[in-house]
Amino acid sequence: MIEVSGKKLKQYIEELEQLEERRIQVVEETKEVLADAKGEGFDIKIIKKVLQIRRMKPEKFSEQEALLQTYIDALLEETS
Amino acid sequence: MIEVSGKKLKQYIEELEQLEERRIQVVEETKEVLADAKGEGFDIKIIKKVLQIRRMKPEKFSEQEALLQTYIDALLEETS
Amino acid sequence: MIEVSGKKLKQYIEELEQLEERRIQVVEETKEVLADAKGEGFDIKIIKKVLQIRRMKPEKFSEQEALLQTYIDALLEETS
Amino acid sequence: MIEVSGKKLKQYIEELEQLEERRIQVVEETKEVLADAKGEGFDIKIIKKVLQIRRMKPEKFSEQEALLQTYIDALLEETS
Numbered sequence: 001m002i003e004v005s006g007k008k009l010k011q012y013i014e015e016l017e018q019l020e021e022r023r024i025q026v027v028e029e030t031k032e033v034l035a036d037a038k039g040e041g042f043d044i045k046i047i048k049k050v051l052q053i054r055r056m057k058p059e060k061f062s063e064q065e066a067l068l069q070t071y072i073d074a075l076l077e078e079t080s
Numbered sequence: 081m082i083e084v085s086g087k088k089l090k091q092y093i094e095e096l097e098q099l100e101e102r103r104i105q106v107v108e109e110t111k112e113v114l115a116d117a118k119g120e121g122f123d124i125k126i127i128k129k130v131l132q133i134r135r136m137k138p139e140k141f142s143e144q145e146a147l148l149q150t151y152i153d154a155l156l157e158e159t160s
Numbered sequence: 161m162i163e164v165s166g167k168k169l170k171q172y173i174e175e176l177e178q179l180e181e182r183r184i185q186v187v188e189e190t191k192e193v194l195a196d197a198k199g200e201g202f203d204i205k206i207i208k209k210v211l212q213i214r215r216m217k218p219e220k221f222s223e224q225e226a227l228l229q230t231y232i233d234a235l236l237e238e239t240s
Numbered sequence: 241m242i243e244v245s246g247k248k249l250k251q252y253i254e255e256l257e258q259l260e261e262r263r264i265q266v267v268e269e270t271k272e273v274l275a276d277a278k279g280e281g282f283d284i285k286i287i288k289k290v291l292q293i294r295r296m297k298p299e300k301f302s303e304q305e306a307l308l309q310t311y312i313d314a315l316l317e318e319t320s
Contacts, residue, residue, distance in 0.1 A: 051096055169282065211256055
């Protein structure tokens with residue numbers, strides 16, 4: 001039989017449950033902000049792309065965009 | 081051309097970025113708590129099952145466990 | 161400027177697109193089987209638990225169930 | 241006690257297990273193709289963007305790109 005410290009287990013469980021509540025809180029608030037933005041006519045998909053781009057280093061973003069264009073052009077040449 | 085209020089967009093973007101920071105903070109803290117628990121010998125998979133069970137109404141949990149047992153028994157009968 | 165072989169790229173893209181079609185096919189068929197089972201009164205959540213258990217080695221499953229019970233008992237003792 | 245048809249349950253379980261095998265097969269083959277492409281110097285992230293773009297209607301893609309640029313410009317104006 002494995003011995004388990006109920007006291008320590010309870011402490012970890014309660015800490016994790018508080019963190020889960022904070023996570024759910026952030027998820028709910030994010031949904032509200034997105035719903036507000038949508039209500040004012042913003043396109044949520046595009047807002048998420050802007051957030052994604054802002055998380056990247058500018059040079060990394062332009063590097064990726066250039067490589068994407070290179071791939072698209074190479075495919076177009078192949079299929080034209 | 082679609083008109084977009086830069087001011088409002090900036091406000092939404094900044095709000096969403098703050099929420100994303102809070103989300104990452106919770107994810108990091110959760111990882112730390114789980115790492116601590118693992119370091120003290122707790123099984124993380126089982127801790128997550130305990131958390132899942134504690135989120136359920138007790139009667140719902142026992143109902144599911146009973147139905148699971150019924151399905152397992154029905155399958156055993158069929159394959160024995 | 162990065163040189164890209166359009167021919168090889170096209171080949172990889174087409175292979176990945178065929179794999180994506182096969183993946184979507186499996187997802188659709190799985191949805192249909194689950195819908196049929198639900199229609200015949202089966203509980204989908206429990207069916208998924210049965211599938212999960214059948215993927216585990218029997219001794220591993222009973223080991224996890226025993227440890228789960230140990231954690232639950234330790235918590236009950238701590239909170240009673 | 242809930243009555244369950246072991247025969248029907250077994251049939252659904254086996255069907256779902258076959259589908260799961262097919263799904264895992266597709267996942268493995270996809271990993272292999274991506275590994276090959278990476279081995280030949282292709283950027284997997286960009287290949288996945290190309291696949292995503294090819295799944296979209298061309299006009300939808302250019303519409304999204306135009307709107308993205310509008311949002312980026314509006315933000316730049318606001319922060320310059």
